[in-house]
Amino acid sequence: MHVVKCPDCMKEYEEHKKKWKYGRFDVEAYSCECGTDLREYKMDGKHSFALKKSKHDNRWKKT
Numbered sequence: 144m145h146v147v148k149c150p151d152c153m154k155e156y157e158e159h160k161k162k163w164k165y166g167r168f169d170v171e172a173y174s175c176e177c178g179t180d181l182r183e184y185k186m187d188g189k190h191s192f193a194l195k196k197s198k199h200d201n202r203w204k205k206t
């Protein structure tokens with residue numbers, strides 16, 4: 144199974160909390176107890192890129 148880890152504390156996320164379509168992408172949103180949010184963008188079921196937002200920096204950034 145595909146494992147997604149928090150880019151800041153490396154903890155493995157459990158199930159995504161939300162999922163939606165963004166153009167040709169499927170977006171899956173994760174949230175870590177350390178305060179970092181991650182959005183993974185997939186196209187045709189494959190990882191394309193991910194954005195993260197930490198509690199220290201309130202902007203979305205590519206991981």
Ligand SMILES: [Zn+2]
Pocket residue numbers: 149150151152153154175176177178179
């Ligand atoms: Zn974390």
